[in-house]
Amino acid sequence: MKKYIVKRILGIIPLLFVVSFLIFLFIHLVPGDPARLIAGKDADLQQINAIKHQLHLDEPLYKQYIDYMNNLFHGNLGESIKSKVPVSELIGERIVPSLELSLLSIAWAMVIGVLIGIISAIFKNRWPDNIGMITAVSGISLPNFWLGLVMIQIFSVKLGLLPTGGIETWKGYLMPSIALGAGIMAMIARFTRSSLVQTLKEDFIRTGRSRGYSGLTIVFGHALRSSLIPVVTVAGLQFGFLLGGSIVVETVFSFPGMGRLLINSIQMRDYPVVQAELMLFSFEFILVNLIVDLLYGFLNPKIRYD
Amino acid sequence: MIRSKKIMGAFLIVLLALVLTACSTTRSSSDSGGAASSDKKDKDINIAVNQDFTTLDPHNVSDTLSISATHAIYEGLVGFDKDMKIQPVLATDYKISDDGLTYTFHLRKNVKFQDGSSFNAEAVKANFDRIQSSKDALIASHYLQYLKSVKIVDDHTIQLILNQPFSAMLNKLTMVEMISPKALKDQGDKIGMHPVGTGPFEFVKWNQGESLILKKNPNYWDKGYPKVDQITYKSVPENGSRVDMLKTGEADFIYPLPEQSVQALKTQNDITVDQTTSNIVRYVTLNTNKKPFNDKKVRQAMNYALDKNAYIKVVKSGFGSELDSTMAPSTQFYSKQKVYNYDLSKAKELMKEAGYAKGFTAEIWGDTDSATMKGMQFIQQQMARINIKLKIKAMEQGTLSDAINTPKSPDDAKVQMWYVSWSPSSGDADGATRGLFSSAAFPPNGSNTAYYKNGEVDKLIDKANQTTDVEKQKSMYATIQKDIYNDAPWLFLGVDTNLSAHVNKLKGVYVLPDGSIQVKEAELQ
Amino acid sequence: MHNLLNVNNLQIAFRKRKKSIKVVNGVDFGISKGEIVGIVGESGCGKSVTSLSIMRLFHDTSGEVVGGTIQFKEKDLLELSEREMRRIRGKEIAMIFQEPMTSLNPVMKIGKQLIQGIMLHLGLNREEAKQQAVEMLKLVGIPRAESIMNEYPHQLSGGMRQRVMIAIAMSCEPELLIADEPTTALDVTIQAQILQLMKKIQRERGTAILLITHDLGVVAESCDRVVVMYAGRVVEEATVEELFESPLHPYTQGLIESVPKIGNRKEELYSIPGHVPNPEAMPNGCKFASRCPYVMDICREREPQLVSNNNGRKQRCWLHQSIKEEERKTIG
């Protein structure tokens, strides 16, 4: 097991290399000149060139990449072109709220999604199933920014219950996590349902019934665990997307997270920040995949890691 | 079987309810609030703004919002008052030599930086030295391009010596604010994160992307100020959300207030909407180097086809005024011109004369801001009336700036029409003219994206700059404005009205014409 | 009347697109204590559905018992509430299935799967249940009983898994064990082991076994009595010797005839012509009429009843009964 994990983690390194290169290429492919964006509208060419020089942006691309990787190996992510703040500090400040938001979103989405999925599977093709599934499907059908805007109108403006944005109190997390988690909840509910429906048709379920277990024992004690295997994968993947995929929601709720930093950095062509963030997303995505694989092993004894 | 399912269903619903409540209670009990600002005190104010701050280094700041913050922390030798008139700030008075080359400032005494170090001539020189030694890499070096040297006369007197006369020098100096030399030495490049100035507020905390917290500078030289203890700027990019925050009391002051929300706020008794003049001009550049925009008649026809009143009514929700010159009335040396009044038949006639009776198709570019897109749509609708079919191309700002600024020569430029705005942040006529209309300012050297070239204007721009006689300058700029307006390299749209809103109990926070927020006089009642 | 289980005129229908299709229509048989009864028939004849209906395990299918009674020790199982039925399932009647691979929960340890049922039905505590479980594993001939308790099904071979299934089924000492094609998925050498084990259990514990299979060889080797089903009906019932000695129903005859037998090679095997009628469009008369070599006019008009002769042998064929006899001696 340990050997397996170490092997997997070592396997991440070459992948990250490739990813780092692709990202580097990608962000430099996008047209735009950070020097000009920083210099502002009054700037003349001379000034822009000076800034370029100062930022080493006038060097050939391969050299910039080598320098970047060199710094990276010394644990230096560089500093923001725009604000001169070290990238690690910039990301460090954002990652905590982002992570909290992601975790909260995935947590409620998991709990509610699995519950809806279970109810739907048990009452398959009857009204609780229909209601459950329509609720769930609504989650992925709503444009999440629309949901966010409408929620603000209702809960903040009309009812005055929740803040419109910011994260000064825990309440600030509620609406963003709902807007963010709705889609995931839907996915999880649907996966749980179809997976559980399938499991409930398995022979071993019939075995359980033939032994006189009650319906609840069958569902929770026998079927759920193997049904959750595909659900975990979906949830894992979704979690991977969450950190980066929340650009729109973060904008609506003025949430100081990674998504907004990313979009702002992209707008400013703040290469070091974009590069670091994208690499972090990739790394996180890979890491989540690893965790999902390990969870798989926990849920499914057939998989052995050695 | 059915019965057992019902029981199971009920059980699950109860379970669901339990989980939900459990979730919410655990959240609330473990609530720690996180930031220090969680509980707002009596003399604290919250200001909601539309962007994130980029830097707090006053010498390297280019966006109006960050300027608002540096204005609260720092001060320059001179500054603007409410009407963009230049006032001495850290200087008690100043004198300009007759040849316009030597500026002598007498510095205010007993002023301390927020870190306790003294403000004196040494400190001023250190600041100018920093900017000049950056070899153009600091944005402020742009303001000091004609500065030759800085001379310390005595501890509280300093002289700036220029290469050539520069009429806008004082305006530019409002943008050069004084950083504590000690902090500069300690922080180096990181000064943008740990600002130390002489201003009414000192830096507390900057939560990237979320908020900037400033607190009262207890040792501020201007006794009686500031009157509030703490200011929190919150970044709220979504227009609607800012308005909502004001309604819910999460913000005491919001800027910008979207025009379309004014109506909604007017019904609220505890909220005041402020309209202040702005020097932001809205226009569409027409690439005069390209067909059919190289034809003055076409450009004039387009201007005549544009219903400016409708523009203000529809796009600006009634706030703003028509642009009747190349610059806003609040800008230095502004001179009103005869407007291209909405006249469709005249426009059509001009088009016919130019040989475009059947119109043409063109692209209009702009950024992805919703206000810009709204404006572009309006232009599209208006131009359709004289058979000009416009294709709207909204580009993300990095891409847009690349497309507009990188062409090496005018003939490489692809831009036809660009929906854009301009505000000279130092409020001077040069800043509102040279970069936009001088033929030396064709991209990539400047922002003359209309590729406007008029030898007379070029000459006058240079001449006006070097003149020290204010009256002469005034008349020169009047000519410049008249010529350009007549040549119509732009579609002249309007001048913004700065809209902000605040709760009634807050006084003294206002928006300057350039769009920066002034907080020195903030007061809660 | 048999003293353990009596199935009378059982009728089972499946609902497909609002149509009700009878897949079992008239199944009668019984089991006495300690007896092994085989139900034999080809796929689709309704034998598995019958076994499931005894356990009332139509859960999640559209199947439904629409007539008849299933009498188990004085109780009609069809009349019991779900709760009462649960007390019978696994405790008094246990069941094993064809696929030992999929019939065990893949994500639960063997021990837990055993213990759960024991605790539920016998009211033992965990320790006692564990002992009972180990004992059961030993009974079914699993060598390392203790360590297997901590293993997952996929770690065992097919034969082992079927043994575990039997251990689970036997763990509450049921009086009746229903084995639905228990050896079909196994290799011959393993099949022989499992059949031997089942006979041993019947001998030592006196458990009655209802063995459902399509393999006449398995029936001949292990059953006391045989019920032959065709198209949802019982067509013949006899002791195993009688059946193979002198099958009465033409279907039974054809079935026995068409099996290749080692040491009795023929150039051409007998084969029953045609195929089983579609349950959605059953003919009126005898369901085997279209394939029967001895078909008479009456066969196509009226379906014969299942009649019993004096020594308990039953058949459903006009060749062996007159109309009068049918009217006189119907079984019900």
Added chain:
Amino acid sequence: MSETMTVSKQQIASKRGTLSTFWHDFRQRKVAFISFLFFVLLVILAVIGPYIVPFNPQTPDYNHVLQGMSQKHWAGTDEYGRDVLSRLIAGTRISLGIGISSVLIGAMAGTILGLVSGYFGKWVDKTIMRICDVLFAFPDILLAIGIVAILGPGLKNVIFAVAFFSVPSFARMVRGKTLEVKEMLFIEAEKSIGAKTNRIIFRHIFPETIPIIIVYLTMQVGTAILAAASLSFLGLGASPSSPDWGAMLSMSRDYIGTAFNLVFFPGLAIFLTVLSLNNLGDGLRDILDPKIKD
């Protein structure tokens, strides 16, 4: 139960696969069926919409801007005085068009990649799947922003961007199915009679993947409409003046406090469309994917 399965399988077998059975099964699923009817309505609107609108969706009327819901304007008028309902109807074609065309493009590319990856396995599979992993690791919307930034704005590029990020998911799914089908006996039978690789992939494996592709396609169209709307929200949509729902929503969001109808109706249109597509997909999956079929 295995026997009951075979019983019913045989019975169904006599008819299964024919269109009428499919139709029958489909009508049984009320939610999916209603969704289907709604979708048909949308398609009709997309075709004839521009001819039946009560007002010209493009003509501004500066004297009647931002009017609320009324007899004349059922859904009110927008900031230029254009009739919102007319714009919604006229926009059906654009929104649906973006969704459908982008997903079709993505599905085509993804399917080919998936078939190739799954059938050939080994390094081909590894390479394609690693690339998909990397694409997956990028937030969708970011990829779209990048693509739109590189290619410039415009309808075609938005479609391309949205198509681009649906490629890896189609590729993965088709690959999975290919791996499954590849092992099936009839493919082996086909190989044993000497069929060439192309024939096996496109004539035998591909048809087996069609049902899941259809199901996924249906659902992805919804996702694509949402993604296009998100792009519009970030100002990178097709064109702010076209009556595309995402653009309408994005343009009007500043009015949420004053003219709620402007935000509400386009949002509702998107919601109902995506909801119906998802429900339709769910229903189709239930019918077409025998694993979940009862």
Added chain:
Amino acid sequence: MVDNELLKVKGLKKYFPISNGWFSSKEYVKAVDEVSFSVKKGETLSLVGESGCGKSTLGRLINGLIKADAGDIVFKGDNLAEASETKWRSYRKPMQMIFQDPYASLSPRMKIKEIIAEPLKIHDPSLSREEREAKVKSILEICGIDYYHSDKYPHEFSGGQRQRIGIARALILQPELIIADEPVSALDVSIQAQILNLLKKLQKDYQLTYLFISHDLSVVEHISDHVAVMYLGNIVEIAPREAIFEDPKHPYTKALLSSVPIPDPKLKRESIILKGEIPNAANPPKGCKFHTRCPLAMSICSKEIPIMKTVGDKQQMVACHLYQ
């Protein structure tokens, strides 16, 4: 004799690497290990054994669906073991396969006439549509399916009919060798008899050679001329039918025969019930692979691998230390 040999297999080997989860290791399952036999034209050789003995793998090796690791496959005098894909393709015409699951082996989305015409399209693309249809029609009739049904899809047929369709597909190219992999084990007894009779009739009419793979000894006895018994990748006994069934030599053959349940309750015989299960093919016992379950195991059996030897006078070959 040699002229009469249609197929000869010598020293055939196929080892499958075991990938345990994520990383492939150096372990192998010896699915087919040093197998040799030959089949004469017009005869039937049956491969019999329990699951996992490698009999199906052997069939697929001979058909070229998987590549052998070592050994020769000589078909009509040509060694195909190292042949290129193109060469293989040309030999797939005289060599056809019939599969166990008649449903799964028919493309579910093709009409049966398309399924049956498929081999013609591949190997005889020059045929006209009419010629193709005529061939399909005649072959269907030979296999007992009404041409009237040829527009239907596989799922519209019963199991037995589907197997007839499978046979028709195999027959349409007029092959010489048919590899039949458990062709009747998924069928009910009454249908099984029909198919077996059909196969026998076809063999007689068209001089077909069968390689018949089955686990069912009673079926094997009915159809074979020769029988090869496999255990864990090896052939342990190969002999003419009568010899195997009347005088089996290998203890495994004996046990297998006695395990088959006989549908005659009067025939109560002493059956040999083997202990234990078939060992894991990835880790088979040393020496004779059967020694762990053999009732007659000797000490040598666990050490040395027995070699094939002719025993008795009926060309009976056995790999067992009892006869060495």
